[in-house]
Amino acid sequence: MNTIAIHKKFPADLRNALKDCLCSLFFRKKDLISYFKNLNCTSSDLRGTSNDLTKSDNVDIALTNLEEREDGGLLQKRNLIDSLINWSDYGSYWFKN
Secondary structure (H helix, E strand, C coil): CCCCCCCCCCCHHHHHHHHHHHHHHCCCHHHHHHHHHHCCCCCCCCCCCCCCCCHHHHHHHHHHHHHHCCCCCHHHHHHHHHHHHCCCCCCHHHHCC
């Protein structure tokens, strides 16, 4: 029987690096949450996130929700990594008037 193992969780060091990166890129929490929506995260993937929480907590919640999906949130996590690798706009989120 051929099966493909889906690793549902990021290793801790990668998860922490992603969290640090996302928290540094986005000044406002609402922009961070919108970013996850643009990665094709569903409302279920973002349940528990809130502008009342820290950015770090919001990233943890979103990644945990993705990991709990049956497919491990594979598409969204691939989109996340691809988006960060190809990121080129380092100023507009921090320096908008």
